[in-house]
Amino acid sequence: MASELITRELVALDVDFGSSVDEVITQLATLVHAAGRATDVAGLAGPAIERETQAGTGVPGGVAIPHCRSEAVSEPTLAFARLSRGVDFSGPDGDAQLVFLIAAPAGGGKAHLKILSKLARALVKQDFLEALRSARSEEELVALVLEVVNAEKPKKATPQPAAAAREKQAPAEGVSASKATRIVAVTACPTGIAHTYMAADALTQTAQARTDVELVVETQGSANNEPVAQATIDAADAVIFATDVGVRDRERFAGKPVIESGVKRAINEPARMLDEAISAASNPHAHKVAGGAESADAPAGATSPATDGSGLGWGKRIQQAIMTGVSYMVPFVAAGGLLLALGFLFGGADMANGWQALSTNYSLSNLPGNTIEVDGTIMEFERSGLMLYLGAVFFAIGQAGMNFIVAVLSGYIAFALAGRPGIAPGFIGGAIAVAVGAGFIGGLVTGLLAGFVAMWIGSWKVPRWLASLMPVVVIPLLTSLVVGLSTYLLLGAPLAAIMEGLQNWLSSLSGSSAVLLGIILGLMMCFDLGGPVNKAAYLFATAGLSTGDEASMKIMAAVMAAGMVPPIALSLATLLRKSLFTPAEQENGKSAWLLGLSFVSEGAMPFAAADPLRVIPSMMAGGAVTGAVSMALGVGSHAPHGGIFVFFAINPAWGFVVSILAGVAVSALAVIALKQFWPNQVAEASAAKAAAAEAPAQDARAARSAV
Known part of the structure; x- marks a missing residue:
């Protein structure tokens, strides 16, 4: 209700x-x-x-x-x-x-999101x-x-032709209503709850106060996502994209002059964005949505969208594209990695050496023994029968998933830059990167290359009869040729050399160099507890899993162990010295340990938010110790996630536990010491308030005892 x-x-x-x-x-x-x-x-x-x-x-x-x-x-x-x-x-x-x-x-x-959107619009x-x-x-x-x-939504008026609507408006002095610029706007934020609708209403209210603009807004949020009619888009003179995420079905707007920004700019500067859209509508060299017959790049010397405020800077666009690729890649890594871990759990530690022969030459009606022939060599496994066969099948499925990760990374980087026409060239480029040995570094390069080439081809001025073929035939074909030829003839060898050098460096790490890497990764994992730095360390570890080498497994174990430390340490600290923490932190501490065991670093965020100067350095100290101990003990993990619940994929498991305990002890003692000798006024005030509230109850209990 x-x-x-x-x-x-x-x-x-x-x-x-x-x-x-x-x-x-x-x-x-x-x-x-x-x-x-x-x-x-x-x-x-x-x-x-x-x-x-x-x-x-x-x-x-x-x-x-x-x-x-x-x-x-x-x-x-x-x-x-x-x-x-x-x-x-x-x-x-x-x-x-x-x-x-x-x-x-x-x-x-x-239903409830529609209610929340009403509040956002009222603000x-x-x-x-x-x-x-x-x-x-x-x-x-x-x-x-x-x-x-609870206010009822006003009924939507019957749409009127643009000309008729303009005739009904009273033009301002010196302004002809017939020259009103028709603009279509799209607003969207990551959660789709508030900013999406606030941006829409800010633009709408500003446009309603003017006679030189006709505005229609499409909100791509969590509620009220009715798309604007294609006829309205076709009649528009310009488009505004005020979004923090990709525009859905962007190709509908192909060829239209476009003003792009984050969603907050539409809330803060709606009038300026409308002015920029009006200017773009009359500028033949304005930045346009790629993919249409009328789209064209600005000539040399024209102002770029990165510098005139009408679009996102290239640095930001590249960053968003890479993060889009990573976000699509991670599920493949997680599913594939955990399936590989299940393969080891069922089939034994030597599963990596014979999974292909076991999964293809045997079946449920023809189960293997513990000795089989693999490529002319007799191999002996620690298990046999159904467990060995299921382990091989799990491993084969996981390996299939892991084989996709570079192509997915590349494909969705290209998609983020060029839309659907970039997906096929990106996937093809990623597959070629694997074929030439360039690995995930090659996937990054081919994804960016495919995206930029597809964007460029999509900006060509082509006859209208060819425009419909551009996104489905011409752009994917030509871009795939450019990316494929560039990778095989120019980029493949140097990228493969870089990837080989990285793998050799990781494989050579031992002693103090491995410990140093563990310290760095531990510090990164505990610096922002789920933020960009934490995710960068996690990406480095998961990308290495695709190589399957032992050094990458050690990096994955160090990253996962360090990420588990903060929630467990803070939960322990609230248990040991309850009085140093606010009531809210004490409550959080009751569940934070479980989040830590599950490798959910975000369980420590409320503690860091309330007291960053004491909590974050303490957590970083423990994370550094855990990373160092894990690398020193040679702990490796075949699983990219799961924490203590994927112990079967970690070897040696005891080393993993020891490294976590060491880091937890350091972090817990450090945060207690800092809070003890550098008191937190907020925590002290909360504790005093709680004590004051508890005093009457204690007096009552004492009185009852005396009676």
Whole structure:
């Protein structure tokens, strides 16, 4: 029910929730948990804080809207704080005093997201913001919010032809209504809950106040995702893409002048974006959506979208493309790696040497013994029969998945740059990179090459009869030729040499050099606890798994072990010295150990958010020790994830456990020492408040005992 979306227990007026974004989010998550709407504070605060690292959620008006979907959330919830001390959420107006935490269940339907989108749209209205600032009680504020989220959506008016709509508008002095520029905009943010709809409404409200613009907005969020009619797109003079993620079905807009930016720019500068779109509509050299008959590159000397603010810079686009490729690659690594681990579990440690012969020459009706012939050589296995055969099958399936990872990486890098026409050349380039021995480094290069070549060919000015063939035949064909020939004739040998040199370097690591690498990887894993640096270390480890060499397995073990340390160490620290932590941290500590055992580093995020100067250095110290010990003991892991629950894929398992225990001990002692000798005022105040609240109960118990 909408009436239960926010209650007085979820509202805090004129409070001091700390000086950092992470502290405010953690305190709001604590309200949600106390109201019984989240299973634990960490499970809600962690994803919201991680979302904040992607882009600040501050919006005009001194408002912030941190938001996330989380398995910890049991029902759609709004928590609100009016802060007495503003906090910087990277908004355009400085510190935010009004903060909404929008918490959505991970598997929830779309009905509640429509309600949340109403709130996001109301936040661009000044009268609503003033009412929030002047509310005198929690009940009054709840009534204001419920009035917004329960409001009926106005019925959609019957579409009118553009000319008729313009005739009904009263043109401003000196402006001809017949010359209104028709613009189609697309807005989208990573979670699709708030910024998507706020950007849409900011553009819409700005356009409604003008007579030189006709605007239609398509929101690609979690609710209300009705696509704009193709006829409307075809009639548009220009397009605005205000997105932090890829535009779905981008080819619909092919050939249209386009202004591209992140979603927050549409919220902060809607008028400027409309002005830029109007200018692009009349500029024959404007940047256009690739793939259409009218698309054309700007001539030499023209202003590029990277420099005029109309598009994303090339550095940012390349970064986004690589991360897109990585995001599609990781599931292949995870599934393939865990299946390989199951192969070792069922078939034994020597499975890697005979899985092909076992999986193809035997069946359920013809099970192998423990001695078989492999390529003319008799091999003896520690197991036989059904277990050996199933181990070989699991290993074969996992190997098939691992064989795809370079092609997937390359294909989706190209897709992120050029859309669907880039997928086939990217996959082909990745497959060739594997064939010539260039590995994942070759996949990165071929993906970028395929993406840029496909973009360039898509910008060609071609006859209209050929335009329909461009994305499905011409671009994939020509791009595949360019990428294939370039890789075989020019790039293959040097890239293969680089990859071979990297593998030889990793294989040669021993003693102090291996320990040093373990220290570096451990520091990276514990620096931002699931952030970009953590993910870079994890990517380095998982990419190496595709080579199958022993050094890569050691790197994977060191990375996974180090990533497990922070949540376990903080859980232990809250158990040993409870008084040094806030009540919310004490509650988080009860479940953080399980997240740590599962290799979910984000379980430590709420602790780091509330007290970064003490927590992060302590965790990095423990991560460095774990990485060093793991490498020194030669621990290797065939599995890319799973923590202690994939112990069967780790050898030696005892070394893995020892390295984790060493790091946990260092981190726990370090964080206790820092909090003890460098007290945290927030924790002390919370502890004092909790003690004060507990005192009456203790007095009552004492009185009952005396009686």
